[in-house]
Amino acid sequence: ERSSEVKCASFRLAVEAHNIRAFKTIPEECVEPTKDYINGEQFRSDSKTVNQQAFFYASEREVHHNDIFIFGIDNTVLSNIPYYEKHGYGVEEFNETLYDEWVNKGDAPALPETLKNYNKLLSLGFKIVFLSGRYLDKMAVTEANLKKAGFHTWEQLILKDPHLITPNALSYKSAMRENLLRQGYRIVGIIGDQWSDLLGDHRGESRTFKLPNPMYYIE
């Protein structure tokens, strides 16, 4: 029999490598290991390594004026750990009402390794586009929260029109990328904590970077 620690480390790895998909909640026995992982040094180290890879890739490129990096928002640039630590680190089913209340406070801190990388990419001359599944009614609070957390500039902030009919995040993000390509942007990199940020169509010639997220899965 595997200990919870070992078994849940395997769960987490399998989520990151996209072997485990579409889970609605994390396993009960993984709450403690997830908490230890998130609050220990490994989560930040994992985030650092991925952001570094993105920077290494970016730093070797010749930058054109329409070159962009696309970032997700929640748990990519802004941390929602303050929310999830009050909700069992993903063991509770997602509650949109409670989550929206939390988002509307506009108090989410930056994920520090992503913020560092964001600043470096800006210095290299890349444009930043934030592409989020947050709805349009969160525009003002999202702008304010990004600035408060240290993300001071961006080319576009794309939130979701609630009237737009897309079956899932994957197709929504593909459609938004198609718009960006049509507007003449060249997508150089995509950084997100969900596979639905990184798979799908209209990724241009980009490389994608999967940040760690052991707490939830967005289809």
Place this chain on the structure above:
Amino acid sequence: ARTPEVKCASWRLAVEAHNIFGFETIPEECVEATKEYIHGEQYRSDSKTVNQQAYFYARDLEVHPKDTFVFSIDGTVLSNIPYYKKHGYGVEKFNSTLYDEWVNKGNAPALPETLKNYNKLVSLGFKIIFLSGRTLDKQAVTEANLKKAGYHTWEKLILKDPQDPSTPNAVSYKTAAREKLIRQGYNIVGIIGDQWSDLLGGHRGESRTFKLPNPLYYIQ
């Protein structure tokens, strides 16, 4: 600064999630951490979880006669850890002469969690196809090694023709081989491999793919 233990765990995770790719050797400072991972219980547990996911997926499917799981061989069904532990767990550059010598011994053990899953998939009625980057001159030794390790049956064992120029790398070789399988009427239901080059590329049919852990090397 991060300890090698923490840093190398991040490195390993980034390899598995395909954030780090095209590496020729593992970082010097990760030799010890890799050794401990491979010989500790985590590696086997990680292999178990991935194989279980493949089985959970498979048992919910209705099985048709041409439904196939494609497995790679080295690092997927046969372990090459006995080789890599003598060669720094991936810190040395790949030496095809020495590796071929080792392969030709035909003594590679099964990866135990893959063997279990293989037996379950065979019981469910799926056909098994082994698709490997080993070259055709290894046919006899590969067949013997698979049987010795406990893999007694397969639909096809596909090795690489070294004369075939249409395959500049493993992704295109495996893609071309899958295209042929689909043309022969096989329905590829799942692909199980330890390299992203086993799992990416075209002609994957309607399959789901399963990435087994391998922190030792990367095949383009």
